[in-house]
Amino acid sequence: MNIWIVNHYAIPPSMGGLVRHYYFSKYLQKKGHTVKIFTSSKIHNTDINMIKDKSLYREEMEDGVEYTFVRSRDYKGNGMDRVINMMDLPFKTWKAMKLFYKKQKPDVIYTSSPDLFVAFFALRFGRKYKIPVVVEVRDLWPESIVEYNKISRKNPIIQILYQLEKWIYKKADQLIFTMEGGKEYICDKGWDKVVDLNKVNHVNNGVDLEEFEENYEKYQIEDKDLMDKSKFNVVYVGSVRQVNNLATLIDAAKELKPYRNVQILIYGDGTERAALEEKCRKFQLNVKFKGRVEKKYIPYILKKSDLNVINVRPAALNKYGCSWNKLFEYMASGKPILCNLPVKYDLIRKYNLGVTKRFSDSEAYKDAILGFVKMKKEDYEMYCHNSLECSKKFDYQMLSDKVESILKKALS
Structure with missing residues (x-):
């Protein structure tokens, strides 16, 4: 054709x-x-x-x-x-x-x-x-x-x-x-x-799995925070705009403040970034804004994380399902996924890739993150395996x- x-x-x-x-x-x-x-x-x-x-x-x-x-x-x-x-x-x-x-x-x-x-x-x-x-x-x-x-x-x-x-x-x-x-x-x-x-x-x-693996091997980013093995790295990759509702993740970071071994790394840019960065500075939160990165570095970042986060503003449209681009790269990284918004036709739930839940408040969001920090090794590895296997379907x-x-x- x-x-x-x-x-x-x-x-x-x-x-x-x-x-x-x-x-x-x-x-x-x-x-x-x-x-x-x-x-x-x-x-x-x-x-x-x-x-x-x-x-x-x-x-x-x-x-x-x-x-x-x-x-x-x-x-x-x-x-x-x-x-x-x-x-x-x-x-x-x-x-x-x-x-x-x-x-x-x-x-x-x-x-x-x-x-x-x-x-x-x-x-x-x-x-x-x-x-x-x-x-x-x-x-x-x-x-x-x-x-x-x-x-x-x-x-x-x-x-x-x-x-x-x-x-x-x-x-x-x-x-x-x-x-x-x-x-x-x-x-x-x-x-x-x-x-x-x-x-x-x-x-x-x-996700193009062949390219994903090639980029992981070829394009490695120098980031001391990402490579800090003394920390449990919660990673968000994507736009920092109103629709992504990252203020809720920052509120959860306030609740996580006593847990100095947990840090949140945000890779991306957008209209909400400056205000959120100022909030993090004001409350001295363990959140680092890394700015926009080239797509070729995403596989390395996601594979070096401990937990990958999808954060979205609720909308009635979610009843028809969602197909976020980042979800499939998250799968290919072979790491667990945490999502703040259950949707109809939810792939995270269907294939048991992590946790998807609408949090009642910032403390509940914090507890969900800590659930992965304290998780038994076999349960954590099950999520990793499921994510990697699921990526092959997409x-x-x-x-x-x-x-x-x-x-x-x-x-x-």
Whole structure:
């Protein structure tokens, strides 16, 4: 198959990106397929723009995968510049796709949301040129906007976005949800009368185990705190934003203050970092903020930890399941996982990878951490074994087989 992947935020791994489609491209190519990724020239969460002139697009081989960066507006944060970027990019992507279509028609288009606008235009392009389109849903827009930003569902713009979302689900040849409850979400919206549930598929995020092990061996970070064997290292890797709710972890650190052998290491950056760091300094907590690190160092960090933490703000969306990218890297590290938010279709509980629990207060969170510190060796090693074995079920090489079969269904 000649496959076009259209994703606003398909950032190459070397740029610290959202790598799901890089790995699918990598393994689909190994199966003999041709893959081209169309994405924004503005690299999300960085100051990088791959196009500095007025060119419509720029082709680059990044980490063995062919990327077509489409010129898009610079922005920072979530202000008006980003909104314009989201509205403008689909038109330019259409123009770029039309030029490449004249050279060689794709067999199938695989587009991923968010953003809904790029998915809409990719679907319109496919219908115009009679190309089957697979639409992937990685985040439930606009539902997540409503949940996390407290915007009314009756807001006219939100209502328009819901109608756009429903149209996309209805017209797609196949649908992929990264969360397991995709069919349930469609039914809850009352859209199952117009959306064929037989075309709804589920493919989790995952981890490239081969690359994970290679990076662990090749890229080791010098960090005296991480290597301090006199400490029990609780590690969090990821964004430090409101949605990650790390204030609850810092409150637990206050309760852990008498236990000087326990330290919390936070690798990541975001809008909440400065305030949380100030709080830790004020209370002299045993918490170290390490800042953002390159993805290639993550395997080493996670394997050297004693406990890996997922911290998330509760939301009604959790009833449809979650597929956090970090969860699968946590699995591959072979260390226990502690999560502050039970969700439906919970992999941590299903495969017994650690503890997932909504804590009533900071003392309960502290007790959960201490439970791992004081755990019997055989129980601790059971969690380690389960995590490592479970990661094999979510190796991107295996998940690519599922994606390949879905693309073939769209073709048929």
